Amino acid sequence: MTTKIKKVKALDVVKSISDEVGNLVIVKNNGVRLIITLKLRAETRFRKLGVVNLAQKSFDVKRKRAKHLFRKTSSYGFNSKLLHETKTFDTIRLSDETERWTIPVAYILENGHYLNFKNPQGFEVQIFIQLDKIEQFKKAPIV
Numbered sequence: 001m002t003t004k005i006k007k008v009k010a011l012d013v014v015k016s017i018s019d020e021v022g023n024l025v026i027v028k029n030n031g032v033r034l035i036i037t038l039k040l041r042a043e044t045r046f047r048k049l050g051v052v053n054l055a056q057k058s059f060d061v062k063r064k065r066a067k068h069l070f071r072k073t074s075s076y077g078f079n080s081k082l083l084h085e086t087k088t089f090d091t092i093r094l095s096d097e098t099e100r101w102t103i104p105v106a107y108i109l110e111n112g113h114y115l116n117f118k119n120p121q122g123f124e125v126q127i128f129i130q131l132d133k134i135e136q137f138k139k140a141p142i143v
Contacts, residue, residue, distance in 0.1 A: 019081055023124045025049070034088060038079065038124065049079060052089050059089040059105075063096045070128055073113070077126035083109060100139040103129070107137075 013029040022041035027034050034052035036059075039045075050061035063069070063076055070077060076094065083105055092108065094101045112127040 017081065017085070019124055021124075025079060025082055025124075036082070040124075049082070054088060056091075057089050058091045058093045058102070059086075060093045061095070063094065065096045065098065068096075069131075070115075073128060073130055074132070075113075075128040075130040077115065077128045078108060078112075080114060080125040080127045083127060094134075100141070101134050101137045102139055103134050103137045107134075 015027045015029070017025045017027075019025075024039040026037045026039060026046070028037075031054075033054060036049045036052065037046040038049050040047070050059050052059050061078075068076060078092070086105065090105055092101075092103045092105060094103060108127060108129045111133055112129045114125060114127050116125045
């Protein structure tokens with residue numbers, strides 16, 4: 001009779017970054033990818049922002065156009081603090097139901113506009129980039 005030796009799964013390394021109003025960006029690192037979530041001060045749930053592929057240095061973000069598109073400017077928003085302080089990714093691979101883009105972080109920082117929704121939920125400062133500005137970074141459909 002032989003016994004199998006079980007490999008012990010490495011524990012995720014967890015770090016958090018707080019902003020000035022008490023919102024937390026939480027990063028779980030398993031050595032291959034980073035899972036980034038947001039915990040708003042006024043909420044008990046966590047919002048998944050996306051996943052960083054460490055090998056490709058890209059931040060994969062999936063959005064639902066009806067829910068996430070800021071209609072007034074036809075733009076998508078990103079956590080400003082995260083984009084300004086990142087050293088682990090230099091492109092954002094954004095996708096929604098109809099389109100896919102690969103956008104350099106530097107382009108968003110240079111061409112985006114900042115908004116801070118100070119409602120009871122206390123959203124973090126976000127930088128928004130308009131769909132027409134990221135048209136040049138559009139990728140071919142998967143199917």
